[in-house]
Amino acid sequence: MRLPTHQLPQALIHTPYGRDASIAEALLREAGATSRVCPDLASLELALGEDACFVLVTEEALRGTDLGGIAAKVAAQPTWSDLPFIVLTRGGGGPERNPAAAHLSEALGNVTFLERPFHPATLVSIAHSALKGRNRQFEARARIEELRESEERLQTALLAGRLGSWEFDIEAGVLTSSATCKAVFGRGPNVPFTYSDLLASIHPLDRDRMQAAVRASITDGIDYAIEYRTLWPDGSTHWAEIRARVVRDRYGARPRLVGVSSDITDRKTAEDRLHQLNETLEERVALRTTELRRAHDAALVEAAERERMEDLLRQSQKMEAVGQLTGGLAHDFNNLLAGITGSLELLQARVRQGRTAELERFIGMAQEAATRAAALTHRLLAFSRRQTLDPRPTDVGRLAAGLSDLISRTVGPSITVEMTSASNLWPTLVDPNQLENALLNLCINARDAMPDGGRIRIEVENVILNPLQAEPRGLSPGGYVSLGVTDTGTGMSPDIVERAFDPFFTTKPIGQGTGLGLSMIYGFARQSGGQVRIHSEVGRGTTIRLYLPRHLTSAAAPEEASLSPGLPPQAEPGETVLVVDDEPSVRMLVVEVLGDLGYAALEAEDGRSGLEILRSAARVDLLVSDVGLPGGMNGRQLADAGRALRPGLKVLFITGYAESAVMGAYPTSGMSVLTKPFALEGLAAKIKALIAGDPSPS
Known part of the structure; x- marks a missing residue:
């Protein structure tokens, strides 16, 4: 139990003669009490208070003195306190035989008389009992204070909730109510409010229902909960909500209804208005x-x-x-x-x-x-993301390392090139040639941003983007290979960064840039299923980072370029190629190349005329067709129709760009694509490889 005292309880000693004080102090110490010696009656009276545990005095110290001040303090003690006094006497006995002792008992209240001489253990025992009794009083004080604090908290909660508390003594018929409860019935806080006043305040049409609810709660022990109209002294009508419960004392007697009341007039008014609104709802x-x-x-x-x-x-x-x-x-x-x-x-x-x-x-x-x-x-x-790509599983780290010498020679000796590549890089499905062009282009841009020299750092790493990280980058959550190029150059302002991917936008002097480098990189990254992002600060440099999707197959080894292209391959006797293109100059060039290679050539200017030739008995070893043809039949449709007529027909598409709606994702087996403009040697190699049955002509 908590003892809320301002200081430790002390036993007060008033034995002013001889060595009594020091002896008493020593004995009380054995009883477990700390003590304070009061040399005179005035200091004793001043020390009396709630924190004193008991008082030890001698009868001769009080004889012939005015005990009025002490008696007044004793009489003014709170209800929990009954301060013990131990009076040491010299003969004469207790109050029943000693008038002086009777006078002291009347003045001091809780007095224990100990006649001298006595055994020290007797005083220790009496002091210990007095201390124990006083501690119980302190515990009672703590409980009373806790109850008071609890009552204050309850009253605060009731006031905050605008709830009025009340108690009705059923047997005595006495109603006790708080000021808030009286206000619910239109009464002031100081106006008497009896149970009869309560009944008179209830609307006549609700009074019988209220009394029946009270009887049911008393008889059956059920909670009392009711809403009824109230009539205020000013004649206005209000609504009250009452909730209560029957409680009894520890012996099961003295039944009382204890509860709360609240004014619900505003709520009832709103409900009535809602009811009226519902009646006119239709x-x-x-x-x-x-x-x-x-x-x-x-x-x-x-x-x-x-x-x-x-x-x-x-x-x-x-x-x-x-x-x-x-x-x-x-x-x-x-x-x-x-x-x-x-x-x-x-x-x-x-x-x-x-x-x-x-x-x-x-x-x-x-x-x-x-x-x-x-x-x-x-x-x-x-x-525009419509270029023809040749995507392959690619190790980006190995690709970047292979370009390191070329990048160093390109940017010059005044710029340091640093390259870091994480171990166990994932492969990514990209066109390696286009990725090389993109990386070289980024390094050239970085070089141009550092006219006085600086450092370029190339970083390749695996990254896993969760939804919160992927969304700002315009990507789907998952694994990506990140290729970043960072320079220590002049940097870009936010408005320049915003326009950096626009075609033909450049900050370089006239004649030093087309403004297509970054736009090409952006298109390549998006067509490869990835993204590119720029972070730049003026005066501190720029980082451009490509995010390329992880591919689950292993990266292919880099192809070795042929050092001796050799002579163009020649046709076998009788081999014939059908050329379909709506541009006469292109048809003429292709036919000339075919003639130089020894092939017979058939020409058609659109898909329908080309299909007529395929329907004929003419020999056709290879169909060379533009993708975009006039007349309602494009190159892919012509190829599909031709293969239906001639299964296994080899097809070479020549096109300005690979239209996904026409070509699908990639050409099927026996088909290849050649992008315009093309070298005649490349055209010859494609034609010969397709006719010879090479599954992947290059």
Whole structure:
């Protein structure tokens, strides 16, 4: 039990003669009590208080003194306290034989008389008993204080919940109620409120029901719970909710109803209003339906107008993007066409003049410009994610390591190249050639961002992205191989980062960049099922990171390039190739190549005329067809129809880009794709390999 005292309880000693005080202090110490010596009666009176455990005095110290102050303090003790006094006497006995002792007993209350001389153990025993009794009083004080605190908490909770407490003594018919309870019935806190007043406050139509509920609770012991109307002294009607329970004393007697009351007028008013609203629900539903229909029609009109405006905005943005794209294309292609047409005009003029010595130079200039134009279209196709890829299981770490020497030579000696690759890298399904181009392009961009030198760090690692990590990157959760290129260059501002993947957008000086490098990398990453992200800080550098999906098969070993291409393979006698292309110049070039290789050639300008040839008895060893053909039949449809007529027909598609809607995911067995523009040697090798039955012509 907690003893909430301000200081440790002490026994008070008032034995002012001789060595009595020191002897008493020693004996009380044996009884387990700490003591305090009061040398005079005034100090004793001052020390009396709730924390004193008992008082030890001698009768002669009190004889002839005014005990009024001490008697007043004893009489003013709280109900739990009965401070023990031990009075040492010299003869005369207790109050029954000694008038002086009787006077002390009357003044001090709880007095034990000990006649001297006595055995010390007797005083120790009496002191121990007094201390034990006083400790029980302290425990009673602690319980009383806890009960008071509990009562205060209960009252606080009742006030917070606006609950009024009350108690009804059933046998005496006495009602005791709190101020909050009186307020529920419209009474002030100081106004008397009897059980008769309570009955008079209940609405006449509810009074019998209330009294029946009280009788049932008393008789059957069930909880008393009821709601009824109340009539306030000002004539207004309110609602009260009453809850109570019958309690009895420890002997099962003196039954009382103890409970709480609350004002529920606001709730009842809301319920009545709701009931009234429900009674007119059908009418209001019809009215509301009409209003909603009108609002719906208005919303449809507004949505249509908003959609029209959004279409106008999208069209405006599309035209702006197309303008930017076509402007960049026109600039670059005009430069390239100027080189091609100028070289051809000079070539034509030199032939007329008979000056053949410079022909090779002009031919080389035209071929170089044409090659650059082809590279430009490949970059555009990469950005649009419609380039023809040759995906293979690839070890990105091994691929990056193989490029380290080329990257170091490309960026120059003023830039340090660091490369780290995690062990046990997962393979990823990508076109290794395109990935090499992307990595080299990123390193060149990093070099250009560090004109005064710096450091490039290439990192390859496995990463697993959970949904929270994958969503901001525009990826699905799962495993990815991360290829990051970090430089210590000038960095990019947020608005530059936002536009970095736009085609033809570049911050490099005129003539030093096409603005297609990052857009090509973005298109390649997205077409490979991955993503690319940029993190950059102005003045601190840039990190560009590719995320490529994990592939579950092992990576293939890198292919060794052939060092001696050799002579173009020649046709076997009678081998025939059907060429289908709506562009006469392309047909002419293919037929010329076929003729140089010894193949017989058949020509068709669209899918339907090509199908007629396939239906005929003419020999066809290989079908060479453009993918996009006019007349309602594309190249893939022609190939499928041709194979239905001639099972095992070999097919070579030549196309500007591989249209997924036409080609499907990848060509099937016996089919191959050659992307325009192409080298004639490459065309010859593809044709011969397909006719010879090579399952994977390259």
